[in-house]
Amino acid sequence: PWLFFRENPFYTLKKLLTPTAGILPRVDYSRGDSFLHFELSPGELSSLRNPHNALRVVLYCGVYDKTKSSKNVNIEFPHPVDITLNGVKIKDNVKGIKNKPGTAKPADLTPNVRASNHLEIAYTQTKTDYLIFCYLAERVSAPKILQKVLEAPKTPKESTISQIIGQNSSSNDDDELLATSTILSLKCPVSFVRMKYPVKSINCQHLNCFDALQYIYLQEQLTSSLWFCPICNSTINVGDLSLNEYVMNILKSTPDECESVEIEVDGNWHPLYENDD
Numbered sequence: 001p002w003l004f005f006r007e008n009p010f011y012t013l014k015k016l017l018t019p020t021a022g023i024l025p026r027v028d029y030s031r032g033d034s035f036l037h038f039e040l041s042p043g044e045l046s047s048l049r050n051p052h053n054a055l056r057v058v059l060y061c062g063v064y065d066k067t068k069s070s071k072n073v074n075i076e077f078p079h080p081v082d083i084t085l086n087g088v089k090i091k092d093n094v095k096g097i098k099n100k101p102g103t104a105k106p107a108d109l110t111p112n113v114r115a116s117n118h119l120e121i122a123y124t125q126t127k128t129d130y131l132i133f134c135y136l137a138e139r140v141s142a143p144k145i146l147q148k149v150l151e152a153p154k155t156p157k158e159s160t161i162s163q164i165i166g167q168n169s170s171s172n173d174d175d176e177l178l179a180t181s182t183i184l185s186l187k188c189p190v191s192f193v194r195m196k197y198p199v200k201s202i203n204c205q206h207l208n209c210f211d212a213l214q215y216i217y218l219q220e221q222l223t224s225s226l227w228f229c230p231i232c233n234s235t236i237n238v239g240d241l242s243l244n245e246y247v248m249n250i251l252k253s254t255p256d257e258c259e260s261v262e263i264e265v266d267g268n269w270h271p272l273y274e275n276d277d
């Protein structure tokens, strides 16, 4: 039995620490206990104890269902669960957001690792088998992810302008109401401050952007593998985030106190100020 997890942008998996996956067999009405043993080399241990090193020992857990694909599996722990490493209870919140699969995060075991490690997982009343994996992984910082986003192909100004014109000249009668100007906010919906790096997913059709760094900081707190658009709630792959040059140009051409602009049907725009009515 094996699982391939959905990539978590905040961890680069380096090495699996056990030859096989740990199994948490289904227990309908009782309590389950599973154990996993793994060793760390002196070199790995000293890297893990260096606070400036990004190396971590992380625990991934996912549902094992023979009838389903083992690829792009979401992290999901049984609930309730008690994770104990070398006799110390791990207090990481591995639950994720309720009813939002993909938002659970791996448990960070780093603070309690030693050369020879004994991991214990206690759980109750599960309706499926779970598999657990201990990995050596490198933690990826928010600025590093931002750098990747900024290096990705940008959305050219012309492409956004033709999208605005296209939306406004759509032959669909229902869109008639859209054939007027629209207001574009220059504030990030995540941080409520003026955007510095306006981005959105290439799969999102809306004009509004959010700030890449503020958004990544928010995801860093959640450390979940699955990201959602703060504007339309669609799922977002970090590789699909693209800097919007049209909005970037507006940000560069307006003073800091300007919080929104009015976009004309032809893509031209003019700044709006608080006292404008």
Ligand SMILES: [Zn+2]
Residues within 6 Å of the ligand: 200, 201, 204, 205, 206, 229, 230, 231, 232, 233, 234
């Ligand atoms: Zn969206």
